[in-house]
Amino acid sequence: xxxxxxxxxxxxxxxxxxxxxxxxxxxxxxxxxxxxxxxxxxxxxxxxxxxxxxxxxxxxxxxxxxxxxxxxxxxxxxxxxxxxxxxxxxxxxxxxxxxxxxxxxxxxxxxxxxxxxxxxxxxxxxxxxxxxxxxxxxxxxxxxxxxxxxxxxxxxxxxxxxxxxxxxxxxxxxxxxxxxxxxxxxxxxxxxxxxxxxxxxxxxxxxxxxxxxxxxxxxxxxxxxxxxxxxxxxxxxxxxxxxxxxxxxx
Amino acid sequence: xxxxxxxxxxxxxxxxxxxxxxxxxxxxxxxxxxxxxxxxxxxxxxxxxxxxxxxxxxxxxxxxxxxxxxxxxxxxxxxxxxxxxxxxxxxxxxxxxxxxxxxxxxxxxxxxxxxxxxxxxxxxxxxxxxxxxxxxxxxxxxxxxxxxxxxxxxxxxxxxxxxxxxxxxxxxxxxxxxxxxxxxxxxxxxxxxxxxxxxxxxxxxxxxxxxxxxxxxxxxxxxxxxxxxxxxxxxxxxxxxxxxxxxxxx
Numbered sequence: 086x087x088x089x090x091x092x093x094x095x096x097x098x099x100x101x102x103x104x105x106x107x108x109x110x111x112x113x114x115x116x117x118x119x120x121x122x123x124x125x126x127x128x129x130x131x132x133x134x135x136x137x138x139x140x141x142x143x144x145x146x147x148x149x150x151x152x153x154x155x156x157x158x159x160x161x162x163x164x165x166x167x168x169x170x171x172x173x174x175x176x177x178x179x180x181x182x183x184x185x186x187x188x189x190x191x192x193x194x195x196x197x198x199x200x201x202x203x204x205x206x207x208x209x210x211x212x213x214x215x216x217x218x219x220x221x222x223x224x225x226x227x228x229x230x231x232x233x234x235x236x237x238x239x240x241x242x243x244x245x246x247x248x249x250x251x252x253x254x255x256x257x258x259x260x261x262x263x264x265x266x267x268x269x270x271x272x273x274x275x276x277x278x279x280x281x282x283x284x285x286x287x288x289x290x291x292x293x294x295x296x297x298x299x300x301x302x303x304x305x306x307x308x309x310x311x312x313x314x315x316x317x318x319x320x321x322x323x324x325x326x327x328x329x330x331x332x333x334x335x
Numbered sequence: 336x337x338x339x340x341x342x343x344x345x346x347x348x349x350x351x352x353x354x355x356x357x358x359x360x361x362x363x364x365x366x367x368x369x370x371x372x373x374x375x376x377x378x379x380x381x382x383x384x385x386x387x388x389x390x391x392x393x394x395x396x397x398x399x400x401x402x403x404x405x406x407x408x409x410x411x412x413x414x415x416x417x418x419x420x421x422x423x424x425x426x427x428x429x430x431x432x433x434x435x436x437x438x439x440x441x442x443x444x445x446x447x448x449x450x451x452x453x454x455x456x457x458x459x460x461x462x463x464x465x466x467x468x469x470x471x472x473x474x475x476x477x478x479x480x481x482x483x484x485x486x487x488x489x490x491x492x493x494x495x496x497x498x499x500x501x502x503x504x505x506x507x508x509x510x511x512x513x514x515x516x517x518x519x520x521x522x523x524x525x526x527x528x529x530x531x532x533x534x535x536x537x538x539x540x541x542x543x544x545x546x547x548x549x550x551x552x553x554x555x556x557x558x559x560x561x562x563x564x565x566x567x568x569x570x571x572x573x574x575x576x577x578x579x580x581x582x583x584x585x
Contacts, residue, residue, distance in 0.1 A: 091444070093350060093442070093443075093444075094442060095352070096352065097350060097351045097352030097355065098351075098352060098442065099350065099351070100343060100347060100348045100349065100350055100351070100443070100444070100501040101347045101348075101349055101351060101354055101382065102345070102346065102348060103345030104351055105347065109424075132351065133551060157565050162574065164447075167444060167449070167451065169448075169451035169452050169457075170448050170457045172452050172456050172457075172458075172577065175451075175454055175456075175577065175580075175581050176577070178581055179454075179580050179581045179584065180453075182581070182584040183584065190445035190452050191343070192343070192344060192348065192448070192452075192542060193343075193350070193443070193444055194341070194343075194350070194417060194442035194443055194444060194445070195444070195447070195448035195457075196446045197443070197445070197447050197457055198416075198417040198419075198420050198442070198445035198448060199417070199442050199450045201417065201425075202417035202419050202428070202440050202442075204425055204428075204429075206422050206425075207419075207420045207422075207445075207447055207463065208422075208462065208463040208464070208465070209462065209489075210463075211461050211490070212458065212460070212461060212488070212490055213457065213458040213460075214458070234488060238461075238462070238484060238488070240461070240462055247351050257410045265505070290441075291441060303421070304488070327422065327426070328424065330424075330425075330429050331425050331428055331429045331432070333434065334429065334432040334484070334503055
């Protein structure tokens, strides 16, 4: 059996069912190249009482190996958040289903629904976008377009921030960095989506005891130390009074 | 302390952190009027070793009582799914934050990210809609409008199905019932969103061992017995080949 298991958002966010399953597995792998798990390998080891192997390389290179093993053994593959939210992991599920390897997905919390804690209503979110780190000769403005389209339709936008995880280095975009990049897009596109009066929601290390949610104008957010990653932003559409009520407590 | 705790999608979906917290709480309430928890009160009692009180009435009527208690004791309020996805529960968080009652939200899996298991990419979902049970002199076509707008923007639509939970009765809309209602909307609106060739994704009792995902044309879905609730649908936008790859295994 191949288990694709979500670690959820924050420490201890994996489910009771996930924990029970992990204790019975023959091999446990932790995906650590598309994100940095908020629950570390040591804590996971202590929790499950099992040895956990961290995978650093791209999962696609490991798929055959993992699935061959899963035909006869119970193999767990752990992923931060809810496992299929990162598109890269659906290839594992495709390969398992095609090769008739029995497979179960064990879900957990995801930033997609965790953001509802700020007060914005889930059903009013439109397309999600990601702000990438600028690269030489490549500064896509697709996040600006996504926000503009959502605004026009009266929908909130979840703005994820880029992550670069290499074997020896980790780089997470912070909220102040993202604001700087978005303001640059404003200069190019000029639809007045980002002005000093624009109020966004900044969310940092959700699910941790000291998680931070701030609803404030851009210049304030740009100066706020949100602390440890991961960070994300929400660009709110026109607010319902009930949304405003909770949002303004942050 | 007031703990707002998600039960997640499927049995055993609550998080390890939630379970540890529940064991230390002075009082535990289970919300059972906006949804039917997939983990029953008996299983939750066995899991936590604690007595659990089921709340049948509207939470708003109980807010003062709950929060007064939470000023001095550890009070847990459990909700199916991720707790703030249902808009009714944000009023609890507002009241807690306004009255300076310390409060923690413990998240869990939500249908909003669980649907990614069908293969559709999360970031390509637009506004979510709900198909309500028809009432005399009231047949809203807002779901049709939401799907049309998302299609135009190339976005998938999560279609939630109505739930009516009373003190003595429970009623969940099934996928065949929802298709009948959506086809009625087609007759009125006529934008050719629903034809016998239209293929939707039907998802039923996700997170359970016998969860069911079917990607098929309307007439097939309308005749499928999806079994126990809850059910939901996804109206896919134009598919990326990677999405198609997983979707077509169902």
